Amino acid sequence: MKYLWRLLGYLRPHWAGVLLTDLALLVGTLLSLAVPWLIKRVIDIGLKGDIRALAVSAGAIITVGLLRFLVGYGQRYGGGWLAYMVSYDLRNEMLARVQSLSFSYHDQEQTGQIMSRMTSDITAMQRFFSGALLDSLNLVFLFTGVTLTMLKLDPILTFYALLPFPLLGVTAIHFGRRVRRLWKAAQERFGYLTAILQENLTGAQVVRAFVREHYEVEKFSKANQQFMDQRLKTIYTWASNFPFMSFIAALSSALVFWFGGAQAIAGRTTIGTVVAFNGYVMLLAMPVRRLGMIVNLYGEAMGIGERLFEILDQTSPVQEQVDAIELPRLQGHIRFEQVGFHYARTQEGKQPTEEVLSDINLDVPPGSIVALVGHTGSGKSSIVNLIPRFYDITAGRISIDGYDVRDVTLASLRRQIGVVMQNTQLFSESIAANIAYGRPDASLAEIQAAAQAAQADEFIRTMPQGYQTVVGPRGVTLSGGQRQRIAIARALLLDPRILILDDSTSSVDTQTEYKIQQALHQLMRGRTSFVIAHRLTTVKEADLIVVLRRGRIVQQGTHQALLAQGGYYKEIYDLQLRDQEETAAANATGRAS
């Protein structure tokens, strides 16, 4: 119930629309009530020879028609408008919330989950607002109106006319409850079928390699069969309820004619009244039949409301302070003081309080290059993610030019930090718009200059529409190396004081790799850079190498110094980097011979 009220609260900003729609609904109901009554007048007075009454009635029906056209329009459009406005507001609010939640939230939630909240759940909500809400109101108006009018015309006949309605209502609600359960089960089976399909398509190569097509077809058709059976069960339930409900409604008409007819013959009521009663019964029967659906939609809306508010009520652990200041143009002096970090306790699956980083102390002067070295899981990515406050530290302090990163506004901080990670994510917009992602106001000349510096200009020019070429969703139309260079251009255009990057260049050919390396060098020039290092060149050029092991700094210094020192760095060097040296050495031999 709590959720229902809160959902209804979304109507508040549109109160004028709500008022008008409800008014239209009320007037519309009254007008519907008028028609059987006018017909009754025609039969009882007009057809008795009163031509004037006949003309007045006909005129009145046309007037009712015109009025009902107006309010009918208002009611239909108003209902739709409210539903679309609410879903529009909800979507905006959801996106704003999702965008404001820090990485730790997105690490736990799957894209698909949030996606279905924002799409199918909101669509269902829209159905509730446009359908169930107005339908239930309509039902209340209509039932009250019809009952009152009938009582006024003939109380005894009203009793007979309404006799089957409790049965109709109970059947409708019972049916609604049952069909909802069945429908849910069918949806579940459909979900299973979809999962099998998706897996089959993403794993298509494996299926073919192991000649498992028949096996897959069997698996799928079994799921397909199960879905069909469940769906048929749902439809059969519908078949044994809905026609029955129509019959109950007809029973009501029959009662009206049976008892009303007898009374008319006895002269206790008029033919017109009997005909009008039949009209009212028919008017009421349809919405009552929908009662089950309405009840369902209410139930569904509450469930969905709970899911929506679960996201909308999330607060990001990374919050701007109320008095956060705008960070001025930075020099890029970064200090880590006794920094400790672990993921939030709520995170499922992971050990709640395991330290990811502890006792990190670093003093990085402006313009220097820091290479982070260590095995997977040693804490390299965590260190770089803390600087732009993608996560908040759990101990110690990180400052830039003396400002604690928690004291400044997120936007002013992040705008001065360029990020180039291993997997480049692009948007399905033009290449120019992608490069200008951090500075939407950049001119084309600036964009081109950035692309040139990032060694991307050349391939962009060969694309069908050059800079205006729209890249596919997630950049799928570009190769990995191309995406990476666009990401570099994107960071360059931002002209950040601080740079965070991953220097790995996997699956690109030698020439591309060379170009990317050049672009990275260009990017790092004159900026404080944190590099998650995989290559020998990077570590050799770095002003400071930070060697990480299980979240702690075990060694730091320059390449030569650390090699001389021996220890963990030497180990890593032997395992990971030496090979590159060997290759280079081979080259030297080759040249010599």
Added chain:
Amino acid sequence: MRGGGQGRLMRGSDKHGIDFKLLIRVLRYIFPYWKLVAVAFTAMFVVTLGTLAGPYLIRLILDDGISQQNLALLRKFVLIYLAVQGLIWIARWTQVRTIATAGQNAIYNLRNELFVRLQELSMRRLNQEETGVLMSRVTSDVNVLQDLITWALTGTASDFLVLFGVVMVMLEMDAHLALIAFSVLPLMVVMTEIWRRYVQDAYRAVRKRNGELLGAIEEQISNVRVTQAFAREQYNLRDFRDRVNGGFLRANLHATRLGALFFSGVDFLALLAIALLVWFGGLDVLNKTISAGVLVAFVLYVDHFFNPIRDIAQRYNTLQSALAASERIFRLLDTPLEVVPPPHGLRLTPLQGDIRLEKVSFHYGDGAWVLQDVSFHVRPGETVAVVGHTGAGKTTIIRLLGRYYDVQRGRILIDGHDIRTIALPTLRRQMGVVLQENFLFRGSVMDNIRYGRLEATEKEVIAAAQHVGAHDFISRLPDGYNTDVEEGGARLSVGERQLIAFARALLADPRFLILDEATASIDTKTEQLIQRALAVLLQGRTAIVIAHRLSTITKADRILVLDQGRLVEEGTHDRLLARQGLYYRLYTLGFAKDRPATQPPKRHIKRPLNPPSTPSFPLG
């Protein structure tokens, strides 16, 4: 979703009008269930007759019962009325059950057929399309058709039947009054025609905007980290609100406005017709040309007259989108197969593992040759490494050997037989393929390894895992071999997935092995495991390895160097280095900038690198 790289199977055209050929093809799926359909239509006929009888009986009740003061006749007609309603109840129950059964079965078959077709499509075709797009063919498109076949079909038929029946009955009862009621029809026709024209565009706009909205939401959610890194939240939100979400809102409001206008208009016309009946019919009653009951019956018939018109107008839109969906479905079903399996393929068991390429040329259908005149011979038991730049044609060779594609020129011989004459299952079952991305299916680790040989016992699965060194980490999983891996194997590391894939391939015990070495970074320990597993896997089999790691390359019996689709060098590591050709350049160029200025070589190059490196050999 703006622009978007949509493939060929995707585009469906929203044509105006109805394509009857298409409709008939859809209906053909119900033909096998014609008996059920016949029952459904009979039942529908009964329902329609009963519905039409309603107002007529009411007229009899009013005229012959009440007006004639005949209580017995009144009760008789009321009971008949109730009996007719009961008949309608049973007939409708029958109608819904039979048509739904027929429709669901038809849909079941269509869905299966689509899935089978997806299994037959070549990898190239699959890779052209986005998975989501192909999925929507089998899911949402078929669902739209499902509604068409089960509801719209009988619904539309019954609407036309009712319409026809009402017209006939009204003309029969009183032609003069009937014509008066029909006088609003021209207005109705004009209104429907206008509405139909506008609403089609309106709904098309809604569908288009809906696609954009879904695409934008997906992108915003999956790229949220980039958005935060560039502090673009406000900008994106504004764009979403005004352009995407706003566009969707406006399109919907437009469609709603049209619908509200049209359906309110129909309501008005119905009342207009009733008013005309009241006036002219009333005069007729006063002139005693008709009875009051006839007039009431006419008023009731007007309702029955407008309901089907409303339904048909509404359903027209459903029909349109159903036909658009079926067009997309049939385009997928009609995609010609690129690799046609030989009707009586050779069943060669076991294969020796002798592979010979003779002047093979191949392109992906666009005329740009990816391989040209490539010839080589791999003897049984040999391990051959293939190296070259991206785009040199390495992956294509894998694809041709598994016959995922057919060559255009030259031929591929397996044990001396042309690959096109060998039964596909024979070929693929004896050929193990391990790819860079090791896809795992949802289900247990056990199931995933067993995918290599479905009838393998638990013992055999464990033995395979032990051989490739995967047993240890699998045993450490929460439920050991029964641990569920999520789809795609998300819970396991890249290295672990690769080991499971190795076990899977080993269990299949193929005669020859094709392996695309992973380039992703793997931690050193797993890397060692993988290298050891690789050695086990390659033992005693003919193997072709797309190699990225130096250690793998140096261990190979022979190295093939590809450049722009041609085989340019062939030989052992030492010999090729000595030649100072492309191999030598590939080997060194990538690290030119890493070269220490003076350092002399300390060790001989061809030592087995131990432990092996992260992806550093630049032959990606």
